[in-house]
Amino acid sequence: MSTTTVRRVSEARERLLRTASALFYAEGIRAVGVDRVIEEAGITRATFYRHFPSKDDLVVAYLTVVHEAVRDAAGEEVGEQRLRRTVGTMGEMVCSPGFRGCSFINAAAEFADPDSPVHRAVTAHRRWLGALFAADLTAAGHPDPAAAAAHLMMLRDGAMVAGYLADPEVARTTLGRGLDAILAEAR
């Protein structure tokens, strides 16, 4: 009865990480204690600390998962098409039920110390996303890709906040129109 499943990565670890991610995102990181995560994931304290040296490491792992999801959704082929798809995905995300803002913006609100591993993970992701915007804008022939990328990033951050604290639908269309306007500058 092949329970093989190869199990290159522990199943308990995955459950732990998935549970923690959902909890951290929905309720805030500091608001959720390790006891909560342990109980809800149905694992033991020892198992938790076998996989993650500390809670901070779990938090970083959570942000890494989100980052990789965004990265994989974006893809490799630089250009206007990828930009449209990436921003379009963000617009949809903002409108999805249970949306509670950007994981990275929220994490940065809780971890103020720039030297904190969590804060570092946030800035790393944001630098990566900014570079992606700039690269795609460059490929699209935008005359000032750096400024346009900063503008687009502000629009996306605003959409993330508005999707959580205001009208998501309005946020989505405003973001879309903003991207169109920026792209229109590129001939």
Add this chain to the structure above:
Amino acid sequence: MSTTTVRRVSEARERLLRTASALFYAEGIRAVGVDRVIEEAGITRATFYRHFPSKDDLVVAYLTVVHEAVRDAAGEEVGEQRLRRTVGTMGEMVCSPGFRGCSFINAAAEFADPDSPVHRAVTAHRRWLGALFAADLTAAGHPDPAAAAAHLMMLRDGAMVAGYLADPEVARTTLGRGLDAILAEAR
């Protein structure tokens, strides 16, 4: 030696609120315990709880102080001039040393429950600011004040995030240009 100072509001209470505000803003709300606030304000536990029934009340008071500061800085006279001044002030704020983002966005990241008094204070402030934008845009003769206000709000939220996590100077100029573009739509 008139130490009169009238003292309509307690001096200890003001010290407490000022200290708590600085701490909450700089390090995050959940990251700062009441012990920390009490020690740094140089008051006693009993004095704390005499003025605020719970920590949550202190947090709401902190946000109220910020809200009133923004409101007073904006002023009363509706119109394009007030809008320019208000947004200009935000641009400067974003560039000021020690800037750590918008108090309300950060608070909402930590207090997810929409029924929480803290979360309510956040949405109340945001509704007020959105209404101010819409009123000024209407007075400025904008053809679609509601959409423009939402757009401007997203730009301001983006500037708040970027001022904290990216280049503040770029955030300020991008916000300024965005306002100019929106105002240009109003003839």
Add this chain to the structure above:
DNA sequence: CCCTAGGTAGAACGTTCGGTCTCTTTCTGT
């Protein structure tokens, strides 16, 4: 066959959390 890694189970650590309590001192308005 046994070694090892990953898992369960659960007690315990010291610290900090938010909050309550009593007692005393200081000051102000009447």
Add this chain to the structure above:
DNA sequence: ACAGAAAGAGACCGAACGTTCTACCTAGGG
């Protein structure tokens, strides 16, 4: 002169925090 509010000082509460520990069980690969 005196009542009463505001503040200081500090002990105390139970609960939750993140973390460490020992002990035992199991499954897979050498």
